[in-house]
Amino acid sequence: MAWRNLGRNRMRTGLAALGIIIGVVAIVSLGMAGVALQQQATSDLGSLTNEVSVSAGADSDEDGVTEDQVEEIESIITDAQVIPQKTNSTEIETRSGNAYVSVTGVTNASALYDVSSGTAPDRLETGALISNSTAQELGLEVGDPVAYEGQLYRIRGLIEADDGFGGGGRGELVIPVSGLRDQQYYDSVTIITGSGDTAEATADRLEERFNVDGRDEEEELQINTFAGAQESINSFLNTLQLALLGIGSISLVVASVAILNVMLMSTIERRGEIGVLRAVGIRRGEVLRMILTEAMFLGVVGGIVGAILSLAVGFVMFNLITGDAIAVLEWESSQYLLYGFVFAVVTSVLSGIYPAWKASNDRPVEALRG
Amino acid sequence: MSVIKLSDIVKRYQSGEETVEALKGVDFHAERGEMVLVTGPSGSGKSTMLNIIGLLDTPTEGTVCLDGLDVTNFDVDELTEQRRSSLGFVFQDFHLLPMLTAVENVELPSMWDRSVDRRDRAMELLKIVGLGNRLTHTPAQLSGGQQQRVAIARALINEPDILLADEPTGNLDQETGRTILEEMTRLKQQENIAIIAVTHDEQMEAYADRIVTLVDGVIQS
């Protein structure tokens, strides 16, 4: 019955459904856009924000991180990779020219560096890695030798350009720690954790252990995270998301008004018919339910079509923003499909209440007269 | 006992400053198996009286008894129940629902009632009024006379005690009007119901058991 009533005025029903669909698509795609931006921003920063970097503190007796301190860090931090490094700089000379590079002595090279060709070993004991740009400048390839302090290293991999921040313009040469044995201490220790939050927690634990001694604070080690950057970016993204949802809500209100208008028009138009229903003994509650059912049908159909369209929009958006269209299916963004659908049904029914109430309480004598 | 009895009915309409007294102390009754015609000039209160009999409207003064039951002070929902179980309506301009087929229109009064299936009775009634081969036609595919027969079948679906008709032949030509009246006369006996019809139609008088004339809200005898 409700279904046929809707089928009667296809144009009007279609327009109402369109209003709902647009509302749903607006809310869902704006919500998804927020998620996509957040994911992309987090993954761009991810390689930095989950790191803790440790170096000698202002109150340290030594000018580096000692072997003992590294061992102590390793004993506290069991759930993350602890990578001590020694650094220096040098000038590499080859037949095709010279280049200044910073030299890093590290064992676990694979954790710190991504290579575009060759390999970055877990345990770098012989050989070296070199920046792509430097290799190109000097005409070096994987397998070629590089000299540092009289020792020759065979290049095992070319380091990809770092697209995060930091790094600077200078090339980098990565060799085994043993190559920098002249330096007694490590210059820095990088700790790679699972996320920005664990990095933060890790930093706190280290502060506690090394820099708080009873009441006094002494900076034995300097402990840095990029959590600040992460935080301000998160708060920016949250603001953005709120703004997007705000725009979504406006379209939501517009859609509700459209539904209300359609339901009101259709009950006014059918006043006589509803009068007949009441005259032949259809109860007020039954008329009410009929009109609410119509509104709900509209909401369900509009909601389903809207959700399907939004999903399509979501695929395109994720593909453009994060490059991974399938990620739209993850709960974080697909939950907006559910919200959109629920919105459509709830607002439709709410918008139907007043017209339904009005129609069912209309006195049949008056309704029949015209 | 009379199936419907109005005693000393007064109906006033208040429109702005003005008060119109449409019925001025009307007594009326009808019995099962009779057809009562209500006639009178336009504006004399015929429709008003029929609406009160049909429990669509309530009187300002007086009492309404339906089969011995005093329904004068019933509320909206109780009146709806009485209409549903005891009354059938036929209107001048048919008032069928355009998106329903003939048989669905006949079923309409019981369509929300899951406890009964009136499909068989609906088809039976359409056969009785001569539309056995038009069951799935929509109102737009039926002539005026056929639509009014569907309306009569609808009025009878719930096995009412009283059939009320306000100008049932008003929108039909003489010939079609006559067939409708013959139909109603037959059903009156077959179903043992009271038929109360308002009309201007002279030819209807031949079918009536009793004629009541209203002038200016008063019954002439």
Ligand SMILES: Nc1ncnc2c1ncn2[C@@H]1O[C@H](COP(=O)(O)OP(=O)(O)O)[C@@H](O)[C@H]1O
């Ligand atoms: N809802 C109403 N409000 C005000 N006056 C009304 C209303 N309904 C009927 N009337 C008046 O009551 C009188 C009787 O009307 P009605 O019963 O429709 O007459 P009839 O059906 O005999 O032509 C008329 O004067 C009419 O104007």
Ligand SMILES: [Mg+2]
């Ligand atoms: Mg009238």
